[in-house]
Amino acid sequence: AQSVAQPEDQVNVAEGNPLTVKCTYSVSGNPYLFWYVQYPNRGLQFLLKYITGDNLVKGSYGFEAEFNKSQTSFHLKKPSALVSDSALYFCAVRDGGSGNTGKLIFGQGTTLQVKP
């Protein structure tokens, strides 16, 4: 069965420092991986995805993520955090095998707090 784990409920980082939000996954076929961000009282916003190709994926707002097949991880990174990056981040996986329905399984979310 597909699953996604975000091991940290909260990540704290100082503005200007690099940030990493961790995600590990488990799927039966090739993984389709996504990161979304949710600001308070808003819906989720798509940041980036990995389907195939280069293991380093670049997305919106300066975020990037590194796909690591051997460690089944897809960590979200940003070289220099901004206070405005403070939000709830979700990792999600879709099984890339045949017969898929496009169903996403979401991790439990990680709150990123960037302090000035």
Next chain:
Amino acid sequence: DTAVSQTPKYLVTQMGNDKSIKCEQNLGHDTMYWYKQDSKKFLKIMFSYNNKELIINETVPNRFSPKSPDKAHLNLHINSLELGDSAVYFCASSQMLGQPQHFGDGTRLSIL
């Protein structure tokens, strides 16, 4: 111009009532979804429709019934509301199955 819009934004009602939440997308997408986000922010798919056809129907009580009159709309009707139905319900759409999803801003349902 809002891409995925849900109405109402807030819904406060009593146990046992029947209510509907409407969702419309103006992105020309083929696929639409309903999610439930609980008080711990955990997000779970409920339904999805592709070209008006039901694709995903998770283990959701029969009291929940989605209706898709056309590709741009996916409404959610809930019968006999229960306390446990209190949550934020999100509508989303994607160009096709498996593509990145665009979310509405949610409907916060509170059951008294």
